Amino acid sequence: MAVTLAEVAAHAGVSPATVSRVLNGGYPVAGGTRTRVEQAVEELGYVANGPARALAAATSDLVGVLVHDVADSFFGILAGSLQSALAPTGSGESRRLAVVCNTEGAPEAELAYLTLLEGQRAGGVVLTGGAVEEPGHTAALTARVTRMAAAGAPVVLCGRPPLPVPPALPVATVMFDDRGGAFRLAEHLLSLGHRHIAYIAGPPGLSTTRERLGGHREALGRHDPALPEACAPLTVHAGFERAAGYDAARELLRRGAPFTAVAAANDTVATGVAAALREAGLRIPGDVSVAGFDDLPVCVDTAPALTTVRVPLREAGVLAAQLVTGRRPLPPGGITTLPTELMVRGSTAPPPSGGSRP
Template identity: 80%
Template structure:
C-alpha cells in the first residue's frame, strides 16, 4: 500500500500542510523541520502523486528548459548543472524531484514560442529560457506576452543568460544575467596591454543579446585607447554564426582582405577553434604570429595547444541558481535580476605581438 502524506507527517512530527510545503519547495520552512520531513520521505519511501499535485497546484513537476543547441557545450554545462539541482537525488529534493525537459530551438524565434505554448499546455511547474535572446521587436513582444501568461498561471519563469523582460510586477519571473560586457572589456584590455593594436573580432550574428553585449564591451575598451585605433579595429570585425566552421570561414575571409592583424577575438570558444584551424592552415603560429582568444571557458579550452585565453562564464553556478529560482527555493532580489561575474582566464594563446612581422 502506498505511503500517504499524513503518514509522512506523523513520522516527521509535523502537520500534513508542512509536508506539502516542503515537497512543493515554494514556501519557507525552517531548516530543521525541512530536514525531518525529507528524512521521513526517504525512510518511508513516499512518492508524491504527480497528477493530484498538478490538479491542486494547476502545475506539474515538469520543468521546461529552452536551449539554442543541445550539442553546444555552453548549454550542455548549464543544463547539466540545472538538471542535477532539480533531480530526485539533489539535496533538499528527496521525494520531490522535478522532471527536466530540454527543448532545442536552433535559435528560431518561432520555435521558442511554440515550445512555450506546449509547456503551458503541459502545465509546466517551471520554465527556464537560456542563452542569448533574439532582439527583434515583434518577437520580444510575443515572448513577453507568453512569459507573462505562464507566470500569471503560477508557473515560475527564469531567464538565464538573457536580458529581463518587461512583465507586470509581482509575477514569478526572474533573470540570471552574465557580465558579458565587462568580460569582453577585460579581454580587450588584456590584448591592448600586451601591445596589440590590430585586433580582429569574429562576432556572433547581429540581433542576439549576448553578441551585442560582448561586442559593446570589446569596443568600449578599444575606444579608451583612441578613436583611430577603434576605427581601425572596427574594419577588422566580421559577423558570423556560432559554429566552428563559421569561425574558420570568417578567418579565411579576414586573411583574404590583406589587412594585417596581430590578434583575433572570437565570439565564443567554439568559434575560436575554427579561427585557430584557419590560421594554422596558413602556417600562422599561435601566439608567436597571432594571438587568439575566445569566450565562455568551455572544458576544451585547456586541452588546446596552446591552451586558449578566454572569459569564464559561470555556467554551473548559473544552472544551480536557475534551479533554485524556478522551484522558489531561493527568492530573487527586489528587481528580479541577479548578475553573475565573468572572469578573464589568461592562457598560452595570447602573447605580445611579433616585432617586424605581420600575418
Template identity: 60%
Template sequence: MGVTLADVAARARVSAATVSRVLSGNYPVAESTRSRVLRAVEELEYVVNGPASALAAASSDLIGILVNDIADPFFGVIAGAVQTELGGAAGPGGEKLAVVCSTGGSPERELTYLTLLQRQRAAAVVLTGSASEDAAHARALEAKLARLSGAGTRVVLCGRPAAGDPGPDAAAPFTTLAFDNRGGAEQLTAYLAGLGHVRIGCVAGPAGRTTTGERLAGHRAALAAHGIEDDPRRTVQGAYDRASGYDAAVELLRRDEALTAIVAANDTAALGVCAALRDRGLRIPQDVSVAGFDDLPFSMDAAPALTTVRLPLQEAGTRAGRLATGREEPPPGGLATLRAELLVRRSTAVPHA
C-alpha cells in the same frame, strides 16, 4: 475583458465542453477537432482559468529548459546543471522531469515551445542563452512569459537579458540570471591592448542576438578606451561554431594580413580561428594571439591553451534549477548579474616585432 472558453469554442466551431475536454486531456477527441481547438487557443492567446491553472502548475512534475543548441557545450553545461538540481530536489513536490527543447536559435520555435509548455501546465520554464534583438519578437516573448507566469509557472531567464521592465515599485514577474557579456569582452580586449596589440580582429557572433551585441559593445568600448580605431574591416560576424570561426579568420586575414590578435565570439569559434592560422603557417601566439569566450570545458586543453573569459555556467544552471523549484529566493528586483572573469593562458602574448 479576457478571452473566455466560449470564445475559443466559437473560433473552433465546437462546444465549450469539447474545448474543456481538449484542454484537460482526459477524454478522447478526434485529432482534427483537437487541432482546431488548439489553433484557436493559440490565435486567441487563451489562458486557462487562473486559480485552477496555477494549482495545476504548482503540482506539475514538468519543467521545460529552452536552449539554442543542445550540441553546443555552453548550453549543455547549463542544461546539465539545471537537470542535476531538479533530480536532487528533495523539497516540496520532490524530483521533477526536465524536458530540454532545442530551438536552433529560431524565435518562432522558441514561442512555439513556450506555448506547448503552457498547455502542459509546466511547473517552471528556464530560458537559457542569447535572445533575439527583434523588437516584435521581444514583445511577443514578454507577453508569452507573462501568461505563463500568470498561470502559475515559474519563469527563469538564465544567461540572457531581463524581459520587460515592471517598474521600480512592481514585483518582477520573472527571475533573471544575466551574464556580464559586455564587461567580460571589455576586459579581454583591454588586456590585448595592454599587451600592445592595436591591429585586433574580431570574430563576432551572429547578428540580431543579444549576446553578440553585448560582447561586441564591450570589445568596441575597450578599443575606444585605448585610442584604437574601430575599423569595420576588422570585424566579421558568424555562428558560434568552429567552421564559422575558421571562415571568419580567413576573411579577416584577407582584409588585413598584419593582424596581431583575434578575439573570437566563443571558445568553439576560437578553435576554428586557430585552425585557420595554422593552415596559413602562422604560429599562436608568436605571430597572432587568439582569445575566446565562455571558458568551455575544452578551452584549457586546446593547443595552446586558450586565453578566454570565464562565465559561471555551472553556477548559473544550478541556481536556475533551484529558482525553478522554488528552493532559492529570487534576487532583489528579480535580477542578478553573474560576473565574468578573464583567464590568461598561452594563446596570447605581446605582438611580434
C-alpha cells in the same frame, strides 16, 4: 473568466476541432489556418488546459529548459547543471522532471515550445542563451512569459536580458557580465601591445553578440578613441560554430588588412579561427594571438591553451534551478548578474616585432 476554446474558434473563424488540432500539434493543418488560430490564441490570451489559469497551483512537476543547441558545450553544461540541481535535496521536496527543448536559436521554435509547455501545465520554465532582439518577437515572448507566470509557473531567463513583465510575477533573470568580460579581454590584448585586433562577433540581432561586441569596442575606445573605427574593418559577424570561426578567419585573411590578434565570440569559434590560421602557415601566438569566450573544458587542452573569459555556467544552472523551484527567493528587482573572469593562457602574447601579421 477564462477564455474558452470555442471563443478562440469563433475569433479565428474555424471549428473548435481545428483549434484543438493546432494546439495539440501532430495533425495536418493548412498554414493560413494555423496562423489565424495562433493569432487568435495570442489576442485572446487563451491558455490551453484552461483550469491552469483558475487553479494556479495546479501545475505539473515538469520544468521546461529551452536551449539553442544541446550539442553545444555551453548549453550542455548549463542544462546538465540545472537538471542535476532540480533533484530534491530534502525529504519534503518533490522531484522535478527537466525537459530540454532544442530551439536551434529560432524565435518561432522558442514560442512554439512555450506554448506546448503551457499546455502541459509546466511547473516552471528556464529560457537560456542570447535573446533575439526583434520587437515583434520580444512582444510575443513577453506575452507568453507573463501568461505562464500569472498561471503559477515560475520563469527564469538565464543568459539573456530581462523582459518587461509586471514586477509582481515570479519571473527571474540571471545575466552574465558579458560586456565586462569582453572589455577585460580587449584590455588584455591592448596591454600586450596589440593595436590591429580582429573580432569574430556572433550573429547580429542577438543580445549576447551586442553585449560582447559592445564591451570589446568600449575597451578599444577607452585606450584610443580612434581604435574602434580603425579596427571596424577587422570585425566579422558569424555563427557560434567551429566552421563559422574557420570561415571568418579565412575571410579576414582574404581581405588582407593586417591584424596581430583575433578575439572570437566564443571558444568554439576560436578553435575554428586557430585551424584556419595554422592552415595559412601562421603560428599561435607567435604571429597571431587568439582568444575565445566562455572557458569551455576544451580550452585547457588546446595547443596552446586558449586565453578566454570564464562564464559561470554551472553556477548559473544551479541558481536557475533554485529560482524556478522556489528554493531561493527572487532577488530585488528579479535580476542577478553573475561575474565573468579573464583566464590568461598560452594563446596570447605580444605581437611580432614587425607589428602586424606577416
